[in-house]
Amino acid sequence: MTQSTEIGRIAVDELQASFRGGLVSPDDAGYDEHRKVWNGSIDRRPALIARCTGVADVRAAIRFARLHGLRVAVRGGGHSFPGLSVCDDGMVIDLAPMKGIRVDPGARTARVQAGVLLGELDRETQEFGLAVPSGIVTHTGVAGLTLGGGIGWIMRKHGLTVDNLLSVDLVTADGELVTASEDRNADLFWGVRGGGGNFGIVTEFEFRLVPVGPSVMAGPVFWPMEDAPEVLRFYRDWLADCPDELMTVAVQRRAPALPIVPPELVGRRVLAIVSCYAGSVEDGERVMRPMKEFGSPVLDFCRPKPFLEHQRTFDPSFPHGWSYYVRSCDIAALSDEVIDVVADYGMRITSPVTSVALWQMGGAVARIGNDATAFNGRNAGFTFNINGNSKTAEGFDAERQWARDYWSALAPHHTSVYVNFLMEEGEERVRQAYGAAKYGRLKSLKHTYDPTNFFSLNQNIKPD
Known part of the structure; x- marks a missing residue:
């Protein structure tokens, strides 16, 4: 072309x-x-x-x-x-002007157009105490997040975003409008649940809604980065028998200059365990107490709060216009060797806006058969999102190199990678994101729906 x-x-x-x-x-x-x-x-x-x-x-x-x-x-x-x-x-x-959202609280479903952002969807669904399991930054688009899989705060209880997808309307490369669901174009429906934008333009999504909130026990607890080895070993043991309702993300960064952060902590390297409990506040308080009481936290913002408020927790850390670079990998477990790498590279963070998010996986995500959707990595223990960021171009090269070095140090422990956390890394990395068998099936599906690779600007799967 x-x-x-x-x-x-x-x-x-x-x-x-x-x-x-x-x-x-x-x-x-x-x-x-x-x-x-x-x-x-x-x-x-x-x-x-x-x-x-x-x-x-x-x-x-x-x-x-x-x-x-x-x-x-x-x-x-x-x-x-x-x-x-x-x-x-x-x-x-x-597709940004396509903002339609129609919630059916009785049927617990929502029809959502492709220009909707997560925060816009949350606002409509939380009006009825419901939610679509989705991501953790509210200005993320529903479409891209969903088509890559969709990991977020309530996935361990309710599954990925794609696990709650009921149907899509999609325009193909030749302009045909088709509907895909479990009983209509089921092969295409399998592919769009993790295969990205390779097969056409999804114009509308139909989701199953799940009960959440309106209040949840959620938020971050911070420790000095120097305490990371001890905190992460305790964290690993604490998660060993945790309920599906508990979802956590371990975060490394410098403490941000926000009104709620004491001035003496601003800029200090910290490790945070950010939690969300998709159940009663009382149960969440009980489950989270051991983590909140471990060691000597320097800040504790984990408390009962509206789910909508918690969904905005990471928004100030990822505004529009900063320079972002990510390297990512899945790992099987938080071994002592992995913890050593995490602790080492956490102490090397220089940019005030660079961060690492280590996502806890498992729960409902892992109980769905790995072949059920194109999304891969259901058996991952954790997913790394290593962000080398800067507010401007100045210093960005150094942050990108730090992220690459961190990722390389974890190489002996890599299993797969979440496709939504890829940069433009080439065909082999896309293949790794799906595994050989799924990648082959996706190539055949691509040949059926987009044989000329018209939709090539994505984590591209070339036609078979």
Whole structure:
């Protein structure tokens, strides 16, 4: 497929005649705003941005891109680490205007359009004491998170986001609108539950809702990074027989300059265990007490709070516009050797916005058969998200190298990798994310639904 740096004004005007949303070209007001994505290190200039309002717009945009030989990037929330939702010279099919959410509290389902963000969905579902299991930063797009699998605060009790997906409406590379579910296009439904945007553009999701909140026992407890070896060994033992309702993320960083952080702690290297209990507050207080009382914490913000408040916990640490770089891996267990690496590299953190999140896996995620969905890694013990970040380009190279070195030090313990935590790392890493058998099945599925690899700006699976 060729790439074009310019699209004729007449051609754009002809598309606009059949297009309800807005078309934004490089000379238009708002172009720079609409081409921005969450990761500030990404600076790309598409030839055209098609801001879709519905299925008809999506189909028209696909037809136009094919007619003019344009490379296509698909944007939901624009939150991918490698910035795959924007491209140079080609066309961005921007789903952000598609904000429809319809909650059926009686049936405990929700229909959600592809431009919705997690916080927008949470607000609607929590009105009825319900939620879709999803991620941990509220300005993440529902679409990208879901299509990669969806790990978050209540997954150990209720499963991944894809485990609560009932159906999708999807526009294929040839512009056909299809529905996929367990009993309609079941092969495609298997693939979209973890296979990313390889098979088409999902315009609407149907989710099963689960009861959560409105209040939960949740939040972080902080220790000095120097105490990491002892805290992590206790943490490992504490988790050995924990209930599914408990979900934790171990975080390494420098204490942020927030109003709730005492000035004398700001900038100090800390280890936090951030917890969320998807059950009664009373049970959560009892289960979390041993962790809260271990050693000498320097801060404790773990308390009863609205679930909506807890979902925003990490938002200040990942705002739009900073420079983000991630390396990731799954590991089987938090062994002494892994703890030694974690403690070592935690003491090497220099940037005030660099961080590591070590996600506890297991529970309901692991009880679903590994072949049930394209998502891989259900048997992982923990998932590493190693972020080398900076507020500007200054110092970013050093943070990226720190992240690479940390990841390399863990290499003897790597098992798989979560596809949503990949940068642009090449075909072999995508294969590792799925395993050989699933990768082969996904390539065959890609051949069926996108034989020319029209949707290539993703963690790409080439047609068989």
